[in-house]
Amino acid sequence: MQIYLPIAEMAVEANSIFLLSAFVGVLSGIFGIGGGFLTTPILIFTGIPPAIAVGTQACQLVASSVAGSLGHLRRGNVDMKMGFVMMAGGLVGTLIGIMIFNLLQFLGQIDLAISLLYIVLLGSIGALMMVESLTSVFVRKRGMKGEFNKSGISPLIASLPYKMRFPRSKLFISALVPAGIGFVGGLLSSILGVGGGFLLVPAMIYILGMPPLLVAGTSLFQVIFVTMASTIMHAVTGQTVDIVLGLILILGGVAGAQLGVVFARFVKGYFARILLALLILAVAVRLCMEMFVPPHDVFSTMVVL
């Protein structure tokens, strides 16, 4: 079923887009990862201009992060104060990210920037996941091998100013650290059309030293606001948010996520994670190939509005 996208000014196969976003939604329901970093590159593969893919995906991520965080909120697994500090950094990061994004578009280098960043991102996440799942297959778990290593805050971080108390996480740490983490998250989120969770979660655990229970909910909290800001800023500065495409993605994403939660209990831990790691690496390889393989046409034409 072909649907005409008013902002992208092109017709797309609605069923394929729905299935794509549902598939990624299922993965996010099973593994708890956002899925933005898979959906955006694949949308670009299908011919949707990168600017529209990133802007519209930001909108979809609002929906999926709201859906994901309600459960955590209900159980009270969110450190609101930490979330707000991170969010402050995140909003600034989003603003600067959008400016960089628009500059790259103007220079005609947005494809390159997105490809490079995604290759690095997906390559490292895929590789890490691969290593982690393979070692858990071959190495017998001695005690809680997967437990997070809390060895205390490094002296560098402890020396930073503007210390604040975060009662829920039982931390006394410089506000610059969570704000900085939020800043990088916002930057990546607005340029790549991702949620940022994959960066925030390990950063919150290893750099901040937050209790793991609070991490998921708090990072989702921050992602909601950053993606909201990202959507609005993309819409205002570039008119690249297509609500029709967004609706298809949202419907697919939430349907898939609910399905994924159901599937989660049937999925064998390491095997599924290996498959997911392979998928992520495959997307990274594909992006890499596109950069180094001689293009079909060395020339490309763009209309300047």
Place this chain on the structure above:
Amino acid sequence: MRAFFLAMVFVTLCGPASAKTPPLNLDLAQDHVNITTGFTGSTLSVFGTRNARGDVVVILEGPEKKHIVRQKSQVLGAWINRAWREFKGVPSYYDYATHVPENKLRPFSVGLESLKGDVSVDARDRPFQDALVRNKQARGLFPLSAGKITFLDPAFFRVDFHLPANVPRGDYQVRALLLNRGRIAYETRHNMSVGQVGASAWVYKMAHKNAFLYGLLCVLVAFVSGWLSNVLVRR
């Protein structure tokens, strides 16, 4: 006497058309191409009459826009956009139909060759000019060759232009030229427009005129969807 009479008949039949009947006339099946939600392209039918001698060319041109052509070259193995040229006043969409061979059209700034721009420019610009036409052809916005004119009788013709799904919106112009003895004997035009109607138009307008509100609306829709999906599952 008979010669004079024959001469008069001859002059009347072959002389220039009278003021009442233009040498060339044209009309469109529709003045507006509506892009709706399920738009997958449209056919624009053009009808015309020819009342004088000459060859007919019918041209469909979309709004003129600035185009940038970028060239990739290898930097450390990776293909990156580097050199670029800017082209002003290029039609965002172009199509034409005629029944004469392409080489006859060259003097009149019509057809594929004319889209490439001036030949007299720097030779280094040539690849960019060729690429402009090639890229637009690949997207279906420039024709690969001249389209067909169907003459139902020597004085009545028809052209069907097939507009793709990604046809740019804006004000278009259909031009018909009558070519006789190496010059343009007559030219007539008809305006047309391509635009979204209905919901698509509303969305497009809001996204461009009230971007902030539009952004808020998108966020609201997303927020509510996420909330609902969570709540519904609880049940």
